[in-house]
Structures are given as structure tokens and as C-alpha cells.
Amino acid sequence: MKCPGQDTLYWKPGAIFEVACPQCGASVEFFKDDTARKCPSCQHRFVNPNLDFGCAAYCQYAEQCIGTLPEEFLLNADDLLKDRVAIEMKRYFKADFKRIGHATRVARYAERIGRVEGSNPAVVLCAAYLHDIGIVQAEKKYGSSAARYQEQEGPSVAREILEKLGAKPPLIEEVCDIVGHHHHPRDEESLNFKVLYDADRIANLEARKKKNGLVPEKIERIIAKQFLTAGGREEARKTLLG
Incomplete structure (x- = not known):
């Protein structure tokens, strides 16, 4: 046909x-x-x-x-891959619109930060869409979505999706590495990790602000102490304090 x-x-x-x-x-x-x-x-x-x-x-x-x-x-093949990864992420989470929305927001912030920082957009955006992909298995196996369980279960699911889409091995390895410790920065981190980490922090802080309220002074302290890139700090201030 x-x-x-x-x-x-x-x-x-x-x-x-x-x-x-x-x-x-x-x-x-x-x-x-x-x-x-x-x-x-x-x-x-x-x-x-x-x-x-x-x-x-x-x-x-x-x-x-x-x-x-x-x-x-x-x-541009790697750049086009991110759109397929986004679709697979939505299929995997099915009707879990909260997690789909979170991954989409993280990808949006990561794209903005990455543009400023000069990171690899294919790696960063694939990692952004897949960073929480281990939650489903974590909840099935351990009854918990705790960070350590997400990080434990996420890489195998991310790898399966990326291999299915024909991603290049170096990209797969880097994305899976980021997914496997995205809540816990190491002493030395890649720029791609830092961009993803800051984007995830923005999305999580945004959710906290809407749910419980965060005073500007506390937000500013968090941005100054916990963010890893200048672009991330700038994006956080625009999003959370603007």
C-alpha cells in the first residue's frame, strides 16, 4: 500500500x-x-x-x-525526534492529564532556558518529556511516586520509547542518565542536565505557588540557592515573580 x-x-x-x-x-x-x-x-x-x-x-x-x-x-532529525517523544509520553500517561501537563510545561521552560544557555535541544526536550516517565511503574511496584522510585524505574521506560523511535545511541544514553537522577544533581553535571533540572524546578515551584502560595521573598531565596543556570534563574523570575 x-x-x-x-x-x-x-x-x-x-x-x-x-x-x-x-x-x-x-x-x-x-x-x-x-x-x-x-x-x-x-x-x-x-x-x-x-x-x-x-x-x-x-x-x-x-x-x-x-x-x-x-x-x-x-x-534536523534529532530535533524532530522530540515531537515523537512528546506523543509517546502522552500515550504512556493516557488520561493522566496532570502529569502530561507537567511534562509539557517542563519542556516549554527547558526550551527557553536551553536557548539562552546553548544546550542540546534534542537531549533536553526528550529528557523533559520523559523525566517523570517512571512514575507509573513506581506506583505499581512500590505504591509511591517518590523521587528515588521515579529515578529507579524511569530509565528503562525512557530507553524503550527512544529505541522504538530509532533515536541514536548517544542521545538515548544521555537522556536515560538524566532521567535516572533528575532530582539529584551530582557534583559535576552536564549543561543539558542543568537546563532540565532548572525547568523542572520552575514547574514544581509554579504548582506549589498555585496550591499553597509562596511569598516572593521565599521564591527569590530558592532561585538564588537552588538553580543551576543563569538562564534558569532568569526564566524562574519571569514565571514566578513577574
């Missing part, structure tokens, strides 16, 4: 369109499933700007399906 997205029988108006060449401005006709085309005027070859490579981030048959993948896609 041919992928419906690539079968012309399923195409709708707009499946064939024109794009201005980024080099000379000449009009170049694209079919929606073209990965790239060459400008007939200046011969510059460029990627179809409207092609969605999302499925190619995890499908083992991507190259056979849409042809040789362009270099621009390959350079």
Missing part, C-alpha cells in the same frame, strides 16, 4: 504549487511530495519548503517512500 500522503489520488487543491527560488527569485513548480527541485533559471537546487518530514523522523522506510532525504532534514 502506498502512503496516502504520497498518493496523488488523495491530493487536494494546492498539491501543486510554485515557490520563488531563494537564489534568483524565479518561479519553481513543486509537487507536494517533491523533496527538492532545481531552479530552471539559475540551477540552484533547494528543498521543498512545504514538505512535512515529520514521519520521516521515525519511519524506517522514509528513504524508500520519499526518495533520498535532503541534507537539511538529516541535520
